Structures are given as C-alpha cells and as structure tokens.
Amino acid sequence: MTFHRQPAMRINARLDDNAADKLDYLQRTTGLSLSDVVRESIEHYYAEVRDRTERDAAALDVLVGAFEGSDDSPTDLSADYKRYLWADDAAPDTGDDERAGRTGG
Helix, strand or coil: CCCCCCCCCCCCCCCCCCHHHHHHHHHHHHHCCHHHHHHHHHHHHHHHHHHHHHHHHHHHHHHHHHCCCCCCCCCCEEEEEEEEHHCCCCCCCCCCCCCCCEEEE
C-alpha cells in the first residue's frame, strides 16, 4: 500500500500594516519562523472555532431534547406548538397579537 503525501500549501496573503506588525511581533517574541507562526496561529484559531461550534451544538442538543423522555411532554407539541407557546396569558401584551398569530380572547 502506497501513501501519497499532498504537497504543502503555499500561502500568499496581503496584510495591512497593523496585521504585519502583529505578525512581526509574534516572530520576534517567540523566535519562530513565519511559517511556524502561521501554522500555530491556524491551530489556535481552529481549536477556538471548533470548541465554540461544539458548545453551540451541545446547547442546541439540550434545547432540542428538553422535552425528550419527560412524562408530561405533550404528544401534540410539534403540531400545536403555538398553543403551548402562547398558553401563558400572563405574558406581556406587545400589541402584536394578530401578527404573531394570537387571537384575542
């Protein structure tokens, strides 16, 4: 079995003076080459975005599964969600009843 390694990607980027100064600072302070600073920066940003995406997905999973397995979950929630959403008559009146699909009592 033969594995072929893809050639390394070359990057040609235009940086404004502010970004160039930051890149220069990182190189001087860390002693890393330009390529190493770019690689480490990509790794750092990738981890940050991936963590944020996973947190957002986990929060959505919690929301979606909020009624899952609950004995008091309505069986018609997907069809009659508006009735359950607006069931609290103590909710403040915004004057948008007609637009929101609510009818006066």
